[in-house]
Amino acid sequence: MSAPLLRVKELEKRFAVKGGLFSRDREWVHAVDGVTFDLAAGETLGLVGESGCGKSTTGRCILRLIEPSSGEVWFEGKDVTSLDGSELTALRRDMQIIFQDPYASLNPRMTVGAIIGEALTIHRLAKTPREYEERIVHLLETVGLNADHLRRYPHEFSGGQRQRIGIARALAVSPKLIVCDEPVSALDVSIQAQVINLLEDLQGRFGLTYIFIAHDLSVVEHISTRVAVMYLGRIVEIASARDLYTAPKHPYTEALLSAVPIPDPTVKRQRIRLQGEIPSPIRPPSGCRFHTRCPIRVLPLCSTETPPLEQKSTGHWAACHLRG
Amino acid sequence: MAGSTLASPTASVPIAAVRARPFSPGREAWRRFRRHRLALASVVILALMVLMVVLGPLVWRVPINDIDFTARLSPPSWRHPFGTDDLGQDLLARMLYGGRISLAVGLAAMVVAICVGVLIGAIAGISRGSVDAGLMWLTDLFLSLPPLPVLLLVIYLFRDQLKDVFGPEVGVFILIVVVIGGFRWMPVARLVRAQFFSLREKEFVEAARALGASTSRQVARHILPNALGPVIVAGTIDVAAAIIAESTLSFLGLGFPPDIPTWGRLLYDAKDYLDFAPHWALFPGAAIFLAVLTINFIGDGLRDALDPRKVL
Numbered sequence: 001m002s003a004p005l006l007r008v009k010e011l012e013k014r015f016a017v018k019g020g021l022f023s024r025d026r027e028w029v030h031a032v033d034g035v036t037f038d039l040a041a042g043e044t045l046g047l048v049g050e051s052g053c054g055k056s057t058t059g060r061c062i063l064r065l066i067e068p069s070s071g072e073v074w075f076e077g078k079d080v081t082s083l084d085g086s087e088l089t090a091l092r093r094d095m096q097i098i099f100q101d102p103y104a105s106l107n108p109r110m111t112v113g114a115i116i117g118e119a120l121t122i123h124r125l126a127k128t129p130r131e132y133e134e135r136i137v138h139l140l141e142t143v144g145l146n147a148d149h150l151r152r153y154p155h156e157f158s159g160g161q162r163q164r165i166g167i168a169r170a171l172a173v174s175p176k177l178i179v180c181d182e183p184v185s186a187l188d189v190s191i192q193a194q195v196i197n198l199l200e201d202l203q204g205r206f207g208l209t210y211i212f213i214a215h216d217l218s219v220v221e222h223i224s225t226r227v228a229v230m231y232l233g234r235i236v237e238i239a240s241a242r243d244l245y246t247a248p249k250h251p252y253t254e255a256l257l258s259a260v261p262i263p264d265p266t267v268k269r270q271r272i273r274l275q276g277e278i279p280s281p282i283r284p285p286s287g288c289r290f291h292t293r294c295p296i297r298v299l300p301l302c303s304t305e306t307p308p309l310e311q312k313s314t315g316h317w318a319a320c321h322l323r324g
Numbered sequence: 325m326a327g328s329t330l331a332s333p334t335a336s337v338p339i340a341a342v343r344a345r346p347f348s349p350g351r352e353a354w355r356r357f358r359r360h361r362l363a364l365a366s367v368v369i370l371a372l373m374v375l376m377v378v379l380g381p382l383v384w385r386v387p388i389n390d391i392d393f394t395a396r397l398s399p400p401s402w403r404h405p406f407g408t409d410d411l412g413q414d415l416l417a418r419m420l421y422g423g424r425i426s427l428a429v430g431l432a433a434m435v436v437a438i439c440v441g442v443l444i445g446a447i448a449g450i451s452r453g454s455v456d457a458g459l460m461w462l463t464d465l466f467l468s469l470p471p472l473p474v475l476l477l478v479i480y481l482f483r484d485q486l487k488d489v490f491g492p493e494v495g496v497f498i499l500i501v502v503v504i505g506g507f508r509w510m511p512v513a514r515l516v517r518a519q520f521f522s523l524r525e526k527e528f529v530e531a532a533r534a535l536g537a538s539t540s541r542q543v544a545r546h547i548l549p550n551a552l553g554p555v556i557v558a559g560t561i562d563v564a565a566a567i568i569a570e571s572t573l574s575f576l577g578l579g580f581p582p583d584i585p586t587w588g589r590l591l592y593d594a595k596d597y598l599d600f601a602p603h604w605a606l607f608p609g610a611a612i613f614l615a616v617l618t619i620n621f622i623g624d625g626l627r628d629a630l631d632p633r634k635v636l
Contacts (some may be wrong), residue, residue, distance in 0.1 A: 065530055092536035105527035109549045117546070119535045169531065 003077070004038040005209050006062070006177060011035040011071035013057050017282065029281050031057040033233035034071070036309065041176070044203065044210040046224030047242065048217060048256070050278055054233040055213045055322035059179040062211070063095050064088065070117035075177070093123055096170035100182035106154035112165055113150040116140070139168040144198060160191035166197065171206070179211045184219060196223055217260045221245050229253045232281055232289045235309060239316040249318035252290050288321065296322060356629040365623020366618035373615060377423035386417040388585060397601040407603040409593065418585035419608060425580065426567055427586040427615065429500055433566035436505025438559045440550075441512025448513070449520025450543055460517070463510045471507045472572070478503050479578050496580050504569045508562050515558055519551035526550075554628040560623030564616035571612060587612050 013032040023030050029177055032054040047055045061068040071170050073080040075094065083091055099105035110258040116136050119125070126132035126167055137147040154162055157167060163183060170178055180199065183275070184192040200223060202208060215221050220227055228238040229252065235248040248254045255272040274293045285292045291302040301321050309319045358364055392412035400407045406415035448459040479499060486495035523529060529546050537545070571588025573579040575595075580586055582593075587608040594605035 060530075063534055065534055075596065089536040092534060095534075097525045097531065097534045105531055107528040107532075107546050107550070110545070114632060118532065118537065122536050122541070159631065166531070169535070 005041040005043075005076060006039040006211075007072075007074040008035060008037050008039075008058075008062065009072040009074070011058065011061055011073065012069045013054075013061050013066060014069045027282050030233050030280060030284060032061060032068070033284070035230075035233075035235055037228060037235065037238060039177075039207050039209060040212065042203075042207055043226060044212055044224045046220035047211060047213045047230060048215060048220050048227060049230035051215070052278065052281070053230045054281075056181050059097070059181050059211055059213050059229070063097055063179055064091075065097070067110050082245040088226055091121075091175040094175055095177045096173060096175040097179045097181060098163075098166050098170050098183045101186050102159050102166060103186075105166050106162055111151050111153055112140070112145075112157075114151065115154070115165060116168050116172055119169065123173055125173070135172075139172055142171065142202070143168045158191075159187050160194060163187060163191075163195050164198065167195075167202070173203070174206070175208070175210045177211070179213070180214045182215070183212075185214065185216065199223065202210075211240055217245075217256060229256065232279065232284050234289060234319065235317075236290065236320070237316075237318040238309070239318075243313075243316050247316075249312045249316060249323050250290075250320050251294050251322070253318075255295060288319070294322075298322075299323070332540070344503055349358075353629045357625050360382040360625035360628055361617065362621045364627070366621035369614065370618040370622065373423065373611070373618075374427060376528075379506065380420035380423075381417070382418060386414040387420045388421045389583065390415060390633050395419050397597060399601070399603055406607045407601070409590075409601075409604055410539070410597060411424070413458075415590070415604065415607060418590060419611060422585040422587050422590060422608070425497070425584065426570060426612070429497065429504070429570045429586075430563040430567040430615070430619075431503040432497075433508065434559050434562040436501055436614075437508040437562050438512055440505065441509035441558075442516050442555060443536060445516025446508065446520060446543065446548065447515040449524070450539065450547070456517075462550055464628035467510045475503055475507065475569075475573065476576075478580060479573070483551060492581055493584065500573060500579060501571060504566045507569075508565060512555060512558050514560075515554055516551055519554065520547055523547045523550055553627070556630065563619045567612060567615055604612060614620045622623040 011031075011032055014028040014030055014032055016076050017027050017029055035054070035058050037045065047058065052230060055209055060066040061071075062080070064073075064083075068081055071304050075091070076089075078091070081278060103120065106112075110118075113133070116139055117126075117132060120135060126135055132154070133150075136150060138189065140146060140149055145161065145164055145168070149157075149165075151162075154165065157165065167183075182198070184195050187195060196219065200208070203210065210223070212220060212223055224241045226238065227241050227244045228235050229244070229250065231252050232238065235249065237244065237253045239249075245257065246252065248257055251272075255274050257311050258272040270293050274295065276293055279289070279292055285303070287301070288294070288307050289302040289303050291298050299321055305321070307319045307321045309317050312318050312323065334636050342440060348520055390413060392408070395404065395412040397410055398404060398408045398412075404414050404416065406419060408414060409418070444463065446458045448463075482499060483496065486499050489495060490498060524547065529542055532542050532546050567587070570579055570586060571591060574586050574588030575592040577592065582589070590608035591612070592604055594601070594608070597604055
């Protein structure tokens with residue numbers, strides 16, 4: 001395998017929260033706590049986990065929309081975390097993001113043309129007004145809209161169409177990597193399929209690399225080549241989509257997969273029910289962060305020592321003491 | 325799988341056909357504003373008032389300081405439609421003249437308040453930490469000052485210097501506008517800051533950041549246009565408040581010189597004759613009341629028209 005397009009090493013993001021009224025100690029929310037993975041060009045990495053496990057924060061740290069507290073993000077041999085000024089602006093052309101909420105992600109006071117064209121203006125990608133307009137129309141057509149939509153405002157569109165506008169905006173700079181932050185979670189199931197198909201189609205046409213953040217496991221299985229499962233700011237398992245879905249190696253992944261509905265009422269299966277709530281990321285459990293809710297018997301080691309992310313079989317990494 | 329996504333038979337519409345589309349948010353806002361009957365009526369009434377004070381003195385050519393002791397405190401008549409004051413001066417002529425100043429003070433003070441408020445609120449809202457804290461401290465300081473004593477002090481200190489430089493009318497106008505505007509920017513600043521705080525975290529602003537937009541671009545193109553709706557409404561309320569503040573100052577005898585008949589001044593002069601010449605106080609009072617009321621209704625209408633969540 002050639003050098004990866006993206007290499008994330010020990011990425012960490014802490015948010016400060018105030019202590020008590022008279023307390024001088026600061027407490028920290030460990031939103032992302034030592035995330036490490038590689039991503040090859042053309043791959044799609046699915047990032048799944050419960051709400052609040054740090055999926056979106058990881059995506060935004062990679063793009064430097066949130067400043068990571070520590071760790072490294074290498075993109076095409078450059079350390080993203082050390083870039084600033086014009087280098088960072090240049091990086092923006094290579095990495096883009098698609099947002100979850102198609103209603104909040106488009107400025108209600110700008111026309112669709114202006115929204116998509118803003119990237120062209122910022123990076124001076126169009127030399128003449130004519131070229132500017134042609135490129136916007138081309139982008140609109142690429143995502144399945146048409147030139148007629150150029151001068152309309154976002155509120156005139158449906159959720160699915162708005163998401164296409166968001167995709168066109170991300171495509172305007174011809175990026176290599178797109179972080180899709182739950183791009184279909186806010187859409188109807190039928191529209192979800194259309195947007196997923198569009199994303200796959202675009203990946204084929206432009207050789208895009210995706211980080212696909214979602215909590216819908218069946219959507220992730222469909223689109224991803226590899227999947228990473230996050231729990232409380234850490235990756236607990238990362239493997240190719242087929243391996244992970246057929247032979248999960250982490251009890252948390254097993255529990256998640258058992259919750260995916262099967263569209264066949266006659267099929268009965270054992271559900272793994274996790275007890276209790278997800279622990280507070282301010283004071284995460286010692287040792288393995290999952291040990292407080294782990295459905296299988298817990299070794300004494302689990303509550304004292306953090307399990308490292310180990311390769312359990314080829315390309316299949318998991319962080320668990322219990323599973324060899 | 326691409327077939328289902330890119331199924332758009334009209335994808336090749338020529339660009340030229342698109343230009344004719346008449347929709348714009350301004351037009352839409354106007355359509356929505358027209359649905360607000362009270363606001364629309366207020367616009368008509370206020371426009372009439374402005375027209376009267378601007379063109380009135382050209383039509384009603386009675387001088388404002390023409391003293392006629394034979395017609396002292398006479399009630400409204402054909403010769404003096406609004407009656408006369410204790411020196412027999414025609415009140416209609418005085419009100420038309422004074423209305424220019426009162427309305428101009430109101431609008432100018434609003435502009436001052438909005439400009440200062442938006443500037444301070446925007447700077448505080450976009451920069452975190454000590455700049456924000458310092459500016460909010462300043463805002464709280466201004467909010468905690470009792471306005472009237474400070475107004476009196478400032479006017480007492482600076483009125484004569486400004487008069488010397490700009491002449492009595494312009495000097496006092498500048499002073500009053502600055503003083504009233506300088507005491508009304510704080511709510512605007514807080515409003516703008518709060519708007520900035522919420523808009524800054526919106527995904528479309530984050531998208532602009534992801535595209536590499538500079539901070540000034542994010543503010544100018546994305547945050548400020550979306551923050552201005554409530555500011556416009558606060559502004560219309562400020563116009564009314566400024567007219568009242570000018571009236572208060574004139575009423576206390578601290579506004580314009582006594583021979584300049586602003587609406588507030590007329591009211592002040594009329595207070596001793598309320599028993600036997602009520603018309604003297606009624607007409608300027610009604611003019612202030614009408615201006616304040618219509619501007620507030622226009623503010624209401626604008627707020628509803630600019631709120632896209634409201635179905636109109």
